[in-house]
Amino acid sequence: MRVVVATAKGALRSLGRISLGVARHAGGLGLLAWRIASATLAGKVGLRAVADQAYEMGVLSLPLVIVTAVLSGVVTSQQGGYQFTSSIPLYVLGSVVAEGVILELGPVMTAIVIIGRVGARVTAELGTMQVSEQIDALLSLGRDPVRVLAAPRLLAGIVVMPLLVGVANTAGLFAGMVAARATVGLGYEAFLYGASLFWHNWDLFYSLMKATVFGFIIPLISIHMGFLTRGGAEGVGRATTASVVFMIISVLVLDALFPPLFLN
Amino acid sequence: MIEYVDVHKAFDVPVLSGVDLTVETGETLSIVGPSGTGKSVLLKTTLGLIVPDRGDARVDGQSVVGASSRELQQIRRKVGYVFQYAALFDSMTIFENVSQGLPDDVLETLDRKEVVRRVCRSLEDVNLDPAQVLGKLPAELSGGMRKRVGLARAIVGKPQILLYDEPVTGLDPVNTAAVEHLITEIAEKMGVTSVVVTHDIEGALGISDRIALLDHGRMRFVGTPEEFRGSQDPLVVAFADRHAAAAAALKIMEEP
Numbered sequence: 387m388r389v390v391v392a393t394a395k396g397a398l399r400s401l402g403r404i405s406l407g408v409a410r411h412a413g414g415l416g417l418l419a420w421r422i423a424s425a426t427l428a429g430k431v432g433l434r435a436v437a438d439q440a441y442e443m444g445v446l447s448l449p450l451v452i453v454t455a456v457l458s459g460v461v462t463s464q465q466g467g468y469q470f471t472s473s474i475p476l477y478v479l480g481s482v483v484a485e486g487v488i489l490e491l492g493p494v495m496t497a498i499v500i501i502g503r504v505g506a507r508v509t510a511e512l513g514t515m516q517v518s519e520q521i522d523a524l525l526s527l528g529r530d531p532v533r534v535l536a537a538p539r540l541l542a543g544i545v546v547m548p549l550l551v552g553v554a555n556t557a558g559l560f561a562g563m564v565a566a567r568a569t570v571g572l573g574y575e576a577f578l579y580g581a582s583l584f585w586h587n588w589d590l591f592y593s594l595m596k597a598t599v600f601g602f603i604i605p606l607i608s609i610h611m612g613f614l615t616r617g618g619a620e621g622v623g624r625a626t627t628a629s630v631v632f633m634i635i636s637v638l639v640l641d642a643l644f645p646p647l648f649l650n
Numbered sequence: 651m652i653e654y655v656d657v658h659k660a661f662d663v664p665v666l667s668g669v670d671l672t673v674e675t676g677e678t679l680s681i682v683g684p685s686g687t688g689k690s691v692l693l694k695t696t697l698g699l700i701v702p703d704r705g706d707a708r709v710d711g712q713s714v715v716g717a718s719s720r721e722l723q724q725i726r727r728k729v730g731y732v733f734q735y736a737a738l739f740d741s742m743t744i745f746e747n748v749s750q751g752l753p754d755d756v757l758e759t760l761d762r763k764e765v766v767r768r769v770c771r772s773l774e775d776v777n778l779d780p781a782q783v784l785g786k787l788p789a790e791l792s793g794g795m796r797k798r799v800g801l802a803r804a805i806v807g808k809p810q811i812l813l814y815d816e817p818v819t820g821l822d823p824v825n826t827a828a829v830e831h832l833i834t835e836i837a838e839k840m841g842v843t844s845v846v847v848t849h850d851i852e853g854a855l856g857i858s859d860r861i862a863l864l865d866h867g868r869m870r871f872v873g874t875p876e877e878f879r880g881s882q883d884p885l886v887v888a889f890a891d892r893h894a895a896a897a898a899a900l901k902i903m904e905e906p
Contacts, residue, residue: 514740522699523737527750527803528726530719 411610411632418610421532422540430530431537439542443504444550450499451550452557458491459483459558460565467570476572480580483562488589489649492555493596494641497604500547501633505608508539509629512612513622521613531613540605547601548594555593592648600637607633651675652811652845656705657695665691667867668705678837678844680854682889683864689847690734690815692864696845697729697813698722709811727753730804730842734816736796738788744799745769745784751806772802775839776832794825798832805836812836814846818853826850830857851889855879863889 425431466482512535515521524531559581566572611629615621652673659666665688673679681689694700695707698714707714709725717725730751738747748769749757757765770780776798788796797817804812814833818826830853837844848854854861855875863871863878863886871878871886879890 518735518740519733519737520739522694523731523733523739524750525699526697526726526729526731527807528723528753529750 414614415606415610418532418536418613419540419606422537425530425533425537426541430533431541432534435534435538436541436545439538440546443500443539443542444546447500447503447546447550448553450503451496451554454495454499455487455492455554455558456561458495459487459560459562462486462491462558463562463565464569467566467572471570475580476566476570477576477580478583479566479570479572480563480577480582481584482580483566483577484559484581485584485589487558487562488555488593490641492558493551493593493600494637496547496551496554496597497600497637498634500543500550500600500604501630501637504543505604505633506626506630508605508608509612509615510622510626512609513615513625516613516615517618517621536609536613539609540602543601543605544598545601547604548597551593551597555590592644595648596641596644599640603636603640604633607636651708651710652696652843653708654692654695654705655708657692657702657707658704659688659691659695659700659702664867666702669864669867669869671862671869671872673843673845675843676841677859678833678846678857679860679862680846680848680858681862681864682848682851682854683870685849687864688867689864693731693813693815693845693847696811697726697731727807728809729811729813730807730809732797732800732804732812732814732817734819736788736800738796738799738803740788742787743784744773744786744788744791747788747799748772748803748806751803753807756807768806769802772806773799775805775836776802777828778802794821794828797821797825797829801829801832801836805840808840809842811843811845814844814848816847816849818848818850826853833857855890 463479463483466479467476470476470479512521515535521531521535524534563574563577566577567574608629611625611632615625617624654669654671657666657669658664665686669688669692671692681692683689691700695702695714696709698707698717702715705715709728712721712725714722714725738744739750742750745766749765751772752760752765752768760768769784773780773783778795778798783791783795783799788799791799801817812833817833818829821829830850833844833846834857836842846854846857855878858875860872860874861878862869863883865885871881871883873881878886881887881890
């Protein structure tokens with residue numbers, strides 16, 4: 387009996403600790419978002435800084451985003467072709483690839499690429515600034531780190547992510563079409579006919595809406611975790627790992643919430 | 651004038667436990683004490699970089715605790731802070747780093763030539779040749795030069811108060827003497843109030859009007875360098891005399 391009570395107490399304590407951690411992070415993220423919004427609405431964010439971050443996040447991520455999207459499109463097309471051959475009309479493959487890429491693979495794979503390439507870098511960069519007192523130096527010079535460091539990164543994420551997902555969708559769709567012709571002999575016209583069969587304009591809006599939400603949450607978490615970093619180089623490593631895990635889980639949870647909310 | 655009134659701060663364990671200290675306008679005061687006694691924490695409360703759990707820090711009568719962001723901004727404009735490892739911005743050149751010390755509203759009114767002139771003058775004030783360092787990144791400079799750039803950034807906005815956090819830590823004796831000479835020179839030339847947190851007791855005795863010894867989160871001694879040297883307090887004696895400090899350390903190590 388004592389063992390059961392002790393186990394239950396331990397489980398409750400762990401649950402309490404986790405809940406407290408989640409509440410603390412949620413509060414911190416909310417406050418950070420509010421401060422960024424205030425600085426932006428007050429016109430205090432430099433456009434040049436936003437453009438620099440947009441270049442870092444967008445232009446420099448483009449090759450990796452395209453490679454990922456092309457491979458996603460090719461794999462979806464090949465696997466669909468393998469399953470449909472001699473069972474379902476092959477032109478349906480166009481719909482499977484188009485809907486798969488635009489509704490799911492384009493936004494999610496791009497988000498994963500941006501988490502790895504940009505989110506981790508932002509946490510490590512701001513974390514290093516935090517542990518080397520550069521953030522304190524900004525404050526001591528009367529400059530607000532939220533305005534100077536956080537806002538440009540978040541605004542760039544919101545602007546760049548839908549553009550990257552647009553490119554990823556196009557690249558994935560085109561690669562899937564080429565792969566369908568090469569592997570199962572489905573012509574381009576038949577592919578596009580299939581793609582148009584189940585197409586809704588809402589699907590594209592849904593895809594870009596997902597991209598905007600991911601473009602908001604990835605920089606927000608990476609900045610928040612960077613600002614929370616303590617404890618030298620080891621602390622920067624720990625914060626970066628935790629940040630990547632936090633961003634991936636958040637993106638996947640948000641992704642799971644999208645269909646019930648917006649596809650009915 | 652800076653006043654620390656009953657300042658308490660704890661990070662899991664108490665660091666500052668009721669510190670009272672006044673730094674008069676124009677004086678140079680050094681805070682010394684064993685590692686981990688909260689010297690840097692006390693310094694950071696002056697600018698609201700760390701908020702005390704209890705008590706207050708006041709700059710020219712203006713409270714830091716409970717200050718609005720605008721009030722904090724006003725306080726920070728009066729104060730230059732020299733960080734332990736300079737805290738220069740890695741991705742910016744030395745020119746960009748030092749020009750960050752100019753307040754935004756001042757920057758808006760100056761043309762580029764005037765900004766360059768002010769940055770160059772600050773670099774010259776800390777004995778650096780602008781032509782050699784302006785376009786370099788912090789990583790391309792030695793530790794001593796980085797500290798001097800940190801000092802140039804702190805003085806370019808013409809503050810009334812300068813706070814130094816371990817300004818000579820990690821420097822060789824030549825650079826240590828150079829930085830300590832700069833602290834005295836700038837205090838005299840600009841008439842600033844200076845607070846220096848340091849482990850270098852010899853240097854502190856040479857540059858300070860008063861010395862404060864912080865121990866276990868409390869002020870143990872505050873007085874002139876002469877009073878410090880003449881004190882019979884065992885900890886002050888240990889700090890004032892390196893040989894006595896070594897003997898005290900040996901005694902602690904030999905204790906069972």
